[in-house]
Amino acid sequence: MAPLRRSQRSATKRTYKSIDSEPEDDHSKDYTGNAPIKKKARVKEVSQDAENVTQAVPKRRRLRGLLQKVAETPLDVLFEIFSNLDPLDLLRLSRTTKDLRALLLQRTSSFVWKRARQNVEGLPPLPDDLSEPKFAHLAFDKTCSNCLHPTKFVQWEARTKYCRKCLETSDLFVTTFDPYGEFRGFLPRFEFRCASGRRRYYCYAYAPALKSLREQSDSFGEDRIKRMVWRAEREKAYKKLLSHARQCEIWTERRAEDRSNELENARVQRLEGVVERLTALGWDDEVKNPDFIDKLRSKKSMRHPRALTERAWSNMSDDIIALAKWHKSDRLKKEMIRAVEGRADLFADAYSDVTRDEPLLPIFPKAESVVIQEPFSTLFFDTPLNLSIADSLQAMWVHLPGVASKWREVQTAELLKLMQEAGLKLDINLATTVFTCTNCRQIFQYPYVLAHNCSFWQPYKDLNPEDWKPYALRYISSGVAWSATLFTTNEESIKKVEYLIKTCGLDPETATQEDMNALDCRVICNHCSISSIDGSKYKYVMRWQNAACHFGYTNANENGWTLLEDPEEIKRVKILEKSEKERGYHCYSSENFACSHCNVLRSRGRDLEDHLLEA
Template sequence: MTRQSLRIKEKQAPSVDSEMQDVTASSRNNPNTDRKHARDDEYQEELEVEELEEERSRKRARKLGSDGNDQSAEISPKKTKQRMPEQFRKVRGRLGMLERLAKDVPLDVIFEIFCYLEPGDLLRLARTSNDLRGILMSKSSESIWRTARENVEGLPPLPLDLNEPQYAHLLYEAYCHLCNHKGRCETVLWSFRMRCCKNCAIEFPESYDWQYRKDLPLELYNSQVLPQERVQRATRRHRRDVGNFQIAARLKAEYEALQTAEERNAWITRKEEERRAVVAHGRQCETWHQARLNKRTSELSDIRQERKEAILERLAEIGWREEAEKIISKGTWRGDEFSNHKAVKQSKKLTEYGWNNIKAQLVEMLSTHKTERLADERRRSLSQRYARLEKVYNDIKSATDLREPFPALGDILSYKVFEDLIWDTPEDNELTEVFFQEKLAEHLPHLIEEWRPANVQELVEIMQKSVPTASADDLYLATSVFECTICTSRPKMHYPQMFYHSCLTCRPPAVSVSTQRLLTYSSCGPWSSRHLVWSNSGSQIVQTIVEGCSLDPATATIQDLYSVNPLIECTTCYQDPTRHYYQGGRAFMRWPVALGHSSHALVFNSFGEETQQILASEPEPYIYNSNRDACCAHCHKPNLRSFQSLVSHFKAKQVIFFLRHVFSN
């Protein structure tokens, strides 16, 4: 007999009183009809209770006073709850709509509805109420499951070892079957008929492990009956082949229950065929499963993209879209700060309510990014300006006569005119190398005119601490020697060598705004004499050399010593060749090297017949760091890279030159 709902029966108008009497009489004779009418009466009573409650609510609303207090008599909540039918008291929702569906809607209508669903939907419906579970888990509903499975495109057919609900559970229930973790678990072990997360995968034994195979019969282990799966390790990238203790124990029990060898061989053959079918079916399921995941990933990606575009449109209305697009344009394959923001990267459509919730945090993020971006662009622009000015300075310096002090790079960069040009020129105005060339040609002579006397005076003051009567003219004397206190070797320097010593242009302390600006973009500071001192030992050794060359220490200059170019032997540095194979012998040198032999015994130009032999053993000079350009201080010709090019150039210009070398024989 076809089941009808109360709604269908209400549409049927009674024809005559005799028909009603016949129905009443038949209902008395049929117990099923009695139960049905009793259920309909219950439902009718429930509707009446709802209508009564709605009517009383309307009356209370009409009787509200001006003070907002209810002046009507209210129905006790306890009485209302008592009138609720017993079967609906603990049902979620408005009087249990699914309960009504299972009890009142005809089965043919239910079956027709369920045929449009998928197996996963049927599985979840079966868990909502006992009535729906009874309908869907009955043998008669198998056609519904089959039709629902056919609705899924590309889904492999039902395997032989699973029924329809079990198959749907394996395909659609995305939780770990071992730990029951509620998070999504998309790793399906098809041969084991289960899902497993990465943390639980370590519970499976290696398929070749001794603990796994120790209790198994040898014939069973060597066959192709035991299922295997390849799982990923929890802490490693590579995978491992694992088995299943429960399945192995069940197959072992089946195998040992057989008595004869023929039965066991036939069982193994049958199980191997079944396993091959399971493996082949698993491959099909994995292909379908991965395609489903990819489709879902693509759908979520499209939703996120739509949400992102909607957010950009909202940002355009308040003037922040341009900043967001700048963030997106600088993104990598991993995304960008805007697209990866938690308010943007969501797989749900943007609503007005959702936009109002995320608007403030997005504006704050974009405002912070804009501040940082402008500061970064400012730093990059300043760095480029400093680099261009440095290049122009180096080009000018390479073509300048450096026999007189020349300002260091830090002096140029910290000069007020150039500092203001770099820091105060608007970002839109590009300062090119040509622009800096023109400015240096205009201001460099005045800068040198101010800078050189002041720094020369600093040298004179240092010299006067040891020689009170010293003056600027004494800087050219050979006996005027200075040394650097930073260098470990304490190198000796003559005027104007100290102006090109790197330690004296190293990073100064940030004592002023100008120095702080310079140190931000350059490793070279203004020249300073704070690490320069008078060298008493150097002055004494040079005086010894000058006197050894028959020159007057009070008037002899460095050029005088270069002209004499004495051959010097340090007898203190003699080493026995029999005991020092590599460095043994007598130590000969030219005068600049002798500055490092203070308090040693020196012999000058008094070697007689040995002189030619000593000079013959002097090694050929060479240039260290030959990858750097050299420049002639007389004619300023640059790009003299090799020693031979220097020699050829000096010979052509008839310039006397000397190189420092220590040699021994």
């Protein structure tokens, strides 16, 4: 286009100045007509030392020159440009200068707003009671008409746009009204539901409309016919208003949904761009992992609904690559954990199957004690985790009896070492040979001490990729290899057993467990036996093995035991013992139980119950 002559530009300016600046709609009152008075900036005193310091102050871009060029453009060109904009763009242009405001808000410019409105798909038609700028403000503007704060609320029935705070504080809306009162069929209102808070439902009535309706209704006095005609007209008009309001609400919801989908698509494209760049950098395994994609999607830099540019990638690449490195390390660790746990389960299940038919005595080591012995140790720990050991393990069980025998010899030697350090007679089979657990303070005889639970327990340990042996041992049966370091030889416990042996009529210095078993006697704990109200006494009777580990009294007492000598009472006791044995085997050494069918030792009654259900 050829540049305009000076005369043409002057004519254009005169045309703009001749336009009446008063808008046709009350909504235009929101715009300031007079320019604000500029205040002089206060000049601060500068010291002599600061006078030599030069600071670069960023200059604000001045828009007056650009708007001046717009003012010099012919009207037909401006109108053609404006007709291809959205109503929100026209609304913002009308707020830039007084000349553009006057140009866009005059009645003769309504065709521009109409054509701009037609550019919006699905927008309901302009209602009769609204002007183009007012309709554009309600439909597209995002600010409250009162406080100019962002809001999503539009009171279409009242033709207002107030935020929630202004709804509660403004005099234009009231909540103290009867929604089913006299004007319930044609009173403009605004309702919305809140997902949180004590009050979930809110209803506001437009106060000017309520006041006007009351005044009009009162003006009819006692004339019921005029009032009925008036009500019919108001109801008809309100139905039309309500229909248009519902159309606008539906359009607003669809527009918000479309915008949300548009933003989500932009985020998806941004994510795809990042995935493409990570793939090019060699992170294929990570980008194929849904867990990594979820973590990547939650990053703040990925939530921006903007296209991924080279500059944006350079700003976020370090953070994204650091996340990929961490996820790879975590993924490999989890894969190793699954492999270690799978191998541990395989070994534990196979060991349980192999030892299922073994008798309770001699004590067999637990799985975690066997797996650290050769040749099982080399197979379990030296075979790569990606290879199966099932076939090799099946052929290796022939070595188990020898491994178990060697294990018992080693642990017995450790117990004898404890006895030697305590100055006791080195005879593991003596009836007075008992060991006390330093953790639970229970007393155990040999060989049952080799099966005590406390000696197998250890706290949970996380997997170390460099050394996964402790984690595997902990996972096999929640414990560690048996160790004699957890036990001690308690002098008080030994004295208690000595008094027990004397009660049975044998010499504590020479009596062995076999000698005591041959007596097959029963003893009464005088401490635990009680007398009833009627004078009869309940005797707490047990075999000598139970008595040696009995917790009934703590101090050694030579009067603590009484030998049961009545043949009839002994017979009754043995009958009771038999019935208890049929219910399940009770281990002498602790409150542990063993399956009477397969003699697999179990740590607690619950474990035995689960074992029986599995069997």
